[in-house]
Structure formats: C-alpha cells, structure tokens
Amino acid sequence: MDFMVFQYPMITVQACLDGILLGILFALIAYGMALQWGVMNIINIAQGDLVILGGYIAYFMYLYGIHPAWGVIVSPIIMYFVGVGIYKLVINKVVDRDLFISILATFGISILFMQLMNFAFGADVVLANSGYGTTFLFDSAVVLPNSKIFSAFVSIVFAIGLVIYMKKSKLGRAIRATAQNARAAKILGVDTEKVYAATFGLNAALCGVAGALISITFTIHPYMGLPYTIRSFMIVIVAGLGNLPGVAMSGMGLGVFEEFADYILGTEFRIGSVFLLLVLILVYRRFKLSRKREYLK
C-alpha cells in the first residue's frame, strides 16, 4: 500500500489528469460499442482486439518512417473495411439470434485476431514514438506527455464529428431509424442489411482511431484486447445505451479510478481491479433493481 497519494496532493492532480485524458479514449471505444449494441443488439467481445489491430496499423506506419499521427486518418479507413468484412463473414449470421450466440461468436473472433496478430507482429510490447515531448505544470510537479493531450483532443474531435454525422447525414438517420425499430425501418425502405454493415464498419473505424491513439500514447500488445472490451462494456452499462454525455463522463471516471488503483494497489492489480469493478457495478445494479423486483436486461 502506498499512501503517497494523500501526502502529496500533486500526485492526486497528476492521477486525475492522466485518468481524464485516458478516460476520453475509453469513452471513444465505448461509444463504438454503444452504437453497435443499440443498433444491432450485439455485444462485441472482439472490440478490444479491433482497437489493438488499429494500433498496429499506426505502429507499422511509424516503422516505415511515416509519422504515427497520420495513423489517426489511415487506420480508421482500413479498419472500416475490416469491420465490414467481419460483418459479412460472421456477424450477419448471428445478428437476429440469441445474444449469447453473438457473444460466443465474437469471442471466437477475438481469439482468432489475438493469435493472428501474435503471428504477424510478434509478442513484444511496442509503442510508436510520436516525438511530441512533454508539458510540465506546477513547477514540474505534474508531467503530461503531449501525446496524451493530442490523443484526448483527437478523440473529442472524432466523437463530435460522429455525433454530427449521425444527426445530419442520410446514413446516420438510417442507423438511428434501424436502432429504434428495425422492422419499421425495413418497411420504409431502409436497407437494414447495409445499415448493419455500415454500423459495424463505423464501430471498427472508431476502434481504429482509438487504437492509433493508444499506440502513440501507451503501448500495444496482441493480448491486450480483452481489457478494452470490458472497459467499454462497463462504461456503456454505467451510462446506459444512447446516453452520450454519460458515456463521456463514465469513461473519464473509469480512467481516474484506474490511475488511482494503479497508485494505491500497484500496477500488477490494475487490470484485475478493472474486472473486479465490472463485477461490483453489475452486482450493485442488480441489488438496486431487485428492490423494485426488476432485473437488468
């Protein structure tokens, strides 16, 4: 146990800032998950692996001498087609089936991706160096890498862009209509099959952006996918489907929680505490609802 957090207030500030910047990234991933959950009623366990794959795209650009920040543009374009491909191969066969079938199918995709990435990119922990330098605040008591600020900024831009796109564009309206009532949308001439493919593609593209940002701010590794899935699931269930400010807030809250868990419990319990928090949140909500004789659904 390390109580430095309470003795040195600057560490608290550091952890909060780190957590908020990290949480904005989580919120971006969770936004993608909420999108496909709301529209297609699918929980994608492979979400985190799509993030990591997006990260590797940026990392490879860095290896070939292109600045990894360009990955923010390139990675979503590639990931969009990856997402549509996954949809055409697997997801369209499970979309109207039992939810557990889709969980298991995407779990299979997750294992497949994990291993293919392990073969293709090796099992090393890598990061793409952006060379952005660091910012020092409060007499160097708080150290913020500029890449984190950059990634939070880009995430916000993409999230706002997507919200506007969903409101204004034709496809966005079609997606929202399908989410409300797929059958009615079909009757009114919306090609739901196309909408589903586009939704999954958009989600993958968001994962691509987030992955590229993670590869320049943190590290990526083929087996690091599942925690991102769990984090985004957690953010969505705390915020509720279709509650975008809630997603942003709970994303940041999770980021701050993680930074403090890291300081107080130690780094080896960081991932474990995230998973335990998920269990605790679900159990808490279960007891809260059971007072009204309801249950989570």
Place this chain on the structure above:
Amino acid sequence: MNKNVILYATILIFGLAAPFVFPAFKVQLSILCVLIVLATTWNIQGGEMGYNTFGNILFYGLGMYLCASVQVGMFFPLAEWTESGGEKTFVHTPTQFFQGMAAGLVVAAVVPTIVAGLIGYAILGLRGHYFAICTLGLGVAAGEISGGIEIIGAGQGFTTPPFPNVGGLEARGEFFYFLSFGALVLTFIAVRAIYSTRFRLILNAIRDNEDKAEAMGIETMKYKIIGWMVSAFFCGLAGGIMGGLVGYIDSTDVAFDGREMGVFMVLMAILGGKGTLWGPVIGATVFHIFKEGFWTFFLGWQYVALGVLIVVIVIYFPEGIMGWLREKYPERFGEVVDEADRKAQVELK
C-alpha cells in the same frame, strides 16, 4: 433399462481397462476425463438453466490452487516452497503425498462450493448477457489477482509436489488416470441422479421462463444457487486433479485460463448438445480428439483453429450433435412423430 445397464457396464469396463490397453495415452485420457467433468457441469448452467456462464473457470482455478496449497502447506511452509520455485528443497514422502492429495482434493471441492454459494446470490440475480459478461469478468479478475499474490507464486507460477518415487512414470499416469476417471464417474452419477428428479424440471422452467417459474411458486434463486454449487463442487475437484496432473500452476495460463479451458467447456457442451445428459460427454470426446490431432499437426496455429472452430460451431451447429441426432431420429428420443406431419414439413422446405 436392461439396455442401459449393458451400456454403462461397457463404458465402465472400457474406462477401467483403458490405461492398460492404451498405455501411451494415459495423460490424454485423464485430461479427457477432466474435460468431460467440466463440460457436464457447465451444462447444468448453460444447458439446463439457461445461464450461460464463463465463470466456472473460477472454481476450476480455485480448486487447483487450493489442492496444491493444502498438499504443500500440510507438511512444509508454503511461502518457502513457492519461493524455491522449481528447485526442490522439500520432498514429500509417498504417505505425505497421498495424504496431502486426499486432503487437498476435499478442500478443493468444498471451498469453491462455499464460494459459489456466497457469490451466487449476488451474481445469479443478473440475467442473459449481463450474467455472461459478469462471469467473464469474474474469471479474468481472479486470474489477474492471483497473479499478484506472492504466497502462491505470483507471476512465476506454483510447482505442485512431484509424484513420489514409487513405480516410476507408469504409476504416476495410472494414479492420475484413475483419480480423474473416478471424478468423472462420480460427476456422471451425481448429475444423472439430479437430472432424474424434479430439480431438472425446475432448472428447465428457469431456462424457459424464469418469471413464470417464480410466479408458480418456485424459489428460483435457491435452485439456481444449488445448481451453481453442484457445478462448483465438481469443477473444483477437476481443477485439483488437473493441477497435480500438469505439475505446474500459472495464474492466467493454467488455472484461470479463460482463453482456453473457460471457452473449451462452453464449446464442448454446445458441440455435443446443450441440455442433454450425454451431449457434453460426446462433445468433449469429439472435441478432445479433434483438438489433440490439430494441436499436434498444426502446432502454433492451434488458437487460430480454435477461434475458427468457435465461430463455425456457434453459427452452423448451435444445436450440437445430440440436437442433430434428435432431429434425425426423433423416435429414439421418445418423441412421437406423425408421418403425415413430417412429410408436409419436408415438402414445405
């Protein structure tokens, strides 16, 4: 009934003779027994009760750690044992080994049962995919946290006591084979006994419509918890045996191995057919044969194959082998089929 007796006798004789008929496959056969136990117990939740859990791996891993810890801790200081790692400073005498194993297996079975009872009330109140994700989180959290605890080896793993030097390698294989076969027989008898009572009907009622079952006056939560405790008991037992068999426990790769064992048990039950007594047994056997073939010939690509296999089974074969047989030979399952109705259905297709 008579046919059943012959069937069970054949299987029992085959099971008892197997290590002597195929001496080279003793370890594989032991693992098969453990896999069948896991698939059968998963089926109590996933198949009969409709609660698709990824969390039974928690009890399996818990049993594994507990069995090994008790086996060591009864005679030697546990912390020094794990610190010494692979180099053995303490050696179990044969008596100590078997005593430790017996006590360890009892603890490995009982403690997970209690844990299941304690967390059952909280976790089993969740439904559908929330339950699935929550149990997935539980399994991974257990793996991550046990990987940070020093006394059971933390990240570097825990070496279980080596088999004492009586009878050499042959005796070790036979010991673990009969242990796991015994666990299998015990599980099968217990599950079969449970399935022949009202308990199974209650579980099926929960699967089909839990609210209605509750409205009919069934205390669903009680039965859900009991079902989970039965699963936990046998999962813990299987874990304890597997720990001794493998000889080395790692928190995320052996004990709380959600990526392998945790998915295997789901997959085997689905492959064989959910909600049947024999489905998981058949599924586990087919899966294990396939897996061993694949693991040997395509070394390195096994997880790729596993991922593809999950997707293919789930999408194209969700009813499993028993479901397929049931559709093909409904008479054998005691279903009355109207010939005219069947013809009409064929024409419709």
